[in-house]
Amino acid sequence: MGAMSSKRIVEAAGGILYRHNEHTGQVEVCVVHRPKYDDWSWPKGKLEANESHRHAAVREIGEETGHDVQLGAWLGDVEYPLAAEGRKARHKVAGDGTVKHVAYWMATLLDRAHARLLAPAFGPVHRADADEINGVVWLTIDQARKKLTHSTDRDILALFVDRLEEGADHAATLLLVRHAKAESRKQWKGTDAARPITPNGAVAAYALDRELACYAPTRLASSPWVRCQQTMEMLSWQTGMTVHLVDQLTEDAFAADPQAAWDTFATLIDDALDGGTTGAVCMHRPVIGGMFEHLRPMCATKTLAKTLIAKTPYMPTGNALAILFIRDADGAPRIIDIQKVAPIVY
Missing domain, CATH: 3.90.79.10 (Nucleoside Triphosphate Pyrophosphohydrolase)
Known part of the structure; x- marks a missing residue:
């Protein structure tokens, strides 16, 4: 050897x-x-x-x-x-x-x-x-x-x-966040909407803030279910920015009307592009999968599209994607960069 x-x-x-x-x-x-x-x-x-x-x-x-x-x-x-x-x-x-x-x-x-x-x-x-x-x-x-x-x-x-x-140089960033690790569905005795993140999930959510801050978000949004809100609350507390709750991005709302969820997410993309700002939005695993279905055809290359995994769990808990959009010649959003954003927990 x-x-x-x-x-x-x-x-x-x-x-x-x-x-x-x-x-x-x-x-x-x-x-x-x-x-x-x-x-x-x-x-x-x-x-x-x-x-x-x-x-x-x-x-x-x-x-x-x-x-x-x-x-x-x-x-x-x-x-x-x-x-x-x-x-x-x-x-x-x-x-x-x-x-x-x-x-x-x-x-x-x-x-x-x-x-x-x-x-x-x-x-x-x-x-x-x-x-x-x-x-x-x-x-x-x-x-x-x-x-x-x-x-x-x-x-x-x-x-x-x-x-x-x-x-x-004209791109806008949208930070797509998957909520941090939550209590097990089997062990949790309350409603799914009230299921919180675990102590380890809270640590990851806190550590993720440091990474999200690198992109300087100006608007925070979240599913109103507790585990998503809790994932975004630390960044909200640290910066004083309000977390805007988006009813269409809960698991139940997505299951009932996937198109309404996408329309809402597409509005967040437009808001970022029109304002030249960075938004951050926290959502659930199945909702992320649904958003990916719409986002893949918007990617400038096949390599970028493969970043948006086509099978569950789509992305790890407590992680995010920084997705950079531009408008093409027809004014439609187009993705030119996707960066994986993971917390460092120590």
Whole structure:
């Protein structure tokens, strides 16, 4: 047998923070300078203990640029030898076998007031020291391509341009949440509508808030049944946002009139697209399956459609999907990205 690989992976995350120049209409991206390496790169950094890649991306972009941000479409990831950090020719350095893996998202500026609202759920973001980041500039795509020090960063820029061509800079996000683990139907003596989440389910619901906050939801909705309400209540309490109860999304209402449930969900999609905002909605397993049936044909690719599992349980309890929509040439919603969102419980 051959020797086992000694490869060790250091996990990191970051993103391309972008905006539309209000005078020229051009897309501009934010690039940072690191004095330690004298390089220009995307804002990024290592994951902290018990932190997801998406949370690290938002935190690191915020720390290194000084801007409050929210995540958009997924871009991709890169790997290179850790010993090559800061080097122009990263792949020519072997080092000790330790590899740095960096995951990247698109990110947009977030209103400061809403960032403060989300802070109890997301956690603190501290500005990077000057010896870590001493330059932050906004550049056009062409300027950034010339300014970036590393070829891997230019690779991510190419993925960003591909996303722009899809219309991702005009996408709206809807967070579809499956309620956290609930008490067993067999053991619960009350009505199904009153069946609560378990203590472990409550932990997952609390941990999920930190992940949902990365997408900066502005509107919370839920089935009025207790297990869904309880899943969303912590985020509501932390942010002060009201949870809007949607009668058509209970299990009984869906069974009685699946079309009415879909029409209601479709309205939430339209609201997100028309308002350019992020919504979060919590529902039940069978309702999710029904929504998936309508969502699959809206996916831009077959690969995306396969993300919407076609058989029960569809997705784990206490998990969510971040679904990014645009409008096609006919004005109909189209899905260009689906991200699985899971809580980290420790």
